[in-house]
Amino acid sequence: MKEFTYTVEDPNGIHARPAGKLATFAKQFVSQIRVLGNGTEADAKRLLSLMRLGATRGALLTFRIEGDDEDAAASALESFCTTQWGDGSGL
Amino acid sequence: MTSSSSNLMLSGIGIGTRKIAGPLHFYRPRVTPLPTASHTADSRAQELRLQNALTQAREQIALLHRRALAEVGQTEAQIFEIHAMLLEDEDLTEAIAAALANGASAEQAVESAAKGVAADLEALGDPYLSGRAADVRDVAERILLNLSGSHGESATKAPDRPYILVARDLTPSQTMSLEKEKLLGFVTLEGTPNSHTSILARAMGIPALVGVGQLDEHYDGSFALLDAAHGTLTLSPDEGRRAEFQRLVEQENEIAREHDRYLRTLLNKPAVTRSGRRILIYANVGDEAEAESAMVNGADGIGLLRSEFLYLSLDRYPTEEELTAAYDAMVCKMQGKRIVIRTLDVGADKRIAYFDLPEEPNPALGFRAVRLCLAREGLFKTQLRAILRASAKGTISIMLPMIVSVEEVRRCRDLLEECKEELSREQIPFDSKIEFGIMVETPAAAIMSRELAEEVDFFSVGTNDLTQYTLAIDRQNPKVAPLGEKNGEAVLRLIELSAAAIHARGGWIGVCGEMAADLRLTQRLLDMGVDELSVSPPYLLGVREKVTECK
Incomplete structure (x- = not known):
């Protein structure tokens, strides 16, 4: 099992578009990917599940990844969170 | 409430800023009972x-x-x-x-x-x-x-003259499907400013008022005044109110037309300061859609093409052919205008799974950008060859990120020369005089700018990273980020130093970080000799306007 944490930076929280981007991205992995936060948990491959987390700005999320490709999935997801969700401008 | 009461005012949350006047038309969806x-x-x-x-x-x-x-x-x-x-x-x-x-x-x-x-x-x-x-x-x-089996049409026919639509609420789909020909705007009894319906209305430029609460159906067909800026709806206005409102509408329209006409005149005109200096207004672009937006907003070129986009969209390394095709598409989209391609800027702070990079305690100070490219020459040369091949069809400049020393620049140039020789041998065309430059985003690069200027054609200042490294502040950390705002002077001095160094060698200097879009700094940057400002497409016209007002 692999695990990492991420603090939500999007001012509007994990609303529909960021949740959609994450679900699409997570689906490429076979591992089970759970996102824990706000005292509940979500399936990272499911849009509504992620939206129901109610993760607003500043929420601390724990990603728990378990399965055959957990190493690759964990590092890819972590970079996804920082580059696709964060400012990512690279400047 | 009777229909004779005039000037009754309802309030809600306005979407957009326009004022519109017209008859109300109530949308009544057909109700189909649910089968059991x-x-x-x-x-x-x-x-x-x-x-x-x-x-x-x-x-x-x-x-x-x-x-x-x-x-x-x-x-x-x-x-x-x-x-x-x-x-x-x-x-x-x-x-x-x-x-x-x-x-x-x-x-x-x-x-x-x-x-x-x-x-x-x-x-x-x-x-x-x-x-x-x-x-x-x-x-x-x-x-x-x-x-x-129904199609969701309203039970009442839309009027054939301009009208203001009234509905309990509109779904995003209904909003997108609105017949805009006769629609002046809409009013919803429910709804919030953050809803996708409101977001679409804003993007479509449809004035609206959401969340007004109650609106009696007997107002269907009656005249009303909608003021989106103030969030009000005036029902059955009397003659005086109508005339006053109409006067304001015309005044607003004239101001909007005037400003729009003015910005449009700037679109295809070079940005020249009042003292007659031509400044290039370039766009920061991360993908094709942004390039399109850059063109629409009159960019003189692309000052920063974040070349990661193709790498991020794949789950494996892109091939030289794929990269060439992507750059060709950009050249085509930009219709020959200059495109400054920043070579791959990935590392522990911007990771891509298949690059297989280990975690680092300090990714911003770690194995990234040109450091990684020089350690993985094969990867780097694939990108350089693709950039060179695309340069045969347009005006392309190569820009290296995260440079701290002359030695790095020389090693990159050697690799570029190798690629050129290979392509020549393979008889593949490229621009042999392709411009070669670096980003100034470390204090080291600014301090060594005199030596670095001898190696390159241009500098482009990445002010976000330069601020982070100069002031030792993590800009994601809200506790220290405000320090950047207060201590910009230190960063400006480094830009000044770099500008003098590159001009002494006959090269040019641009700024592509957030400072380039900060209109409070435009005059100062131009005074230092900055030749080009590169900003994200929505800021292009504003910066262009500002430059024409500068000395």
């Missing part, structure tokens, strides 16, 4: 009806998505990508399947599943996330309409 479970008892038959309705829904949403892409742009169009995803979402489909298995009709199953999910979202209490319940209902209503 016994509609057909066979759950297999219900499953088939549902599948047909879902297939139709997929096509309808795809159509709306295409329409949104054309009419409101990529960001807002994503609303319908979300609807497409909702349609397939397992939380929803599993709840529907469970209800069907329990003997529900397709309609009941969809209705109850959507209600459950929408209620969960509303219970979150966050206004933004709760607003997404409307999207779930939108998708569910679409499936229900398809099941009923």
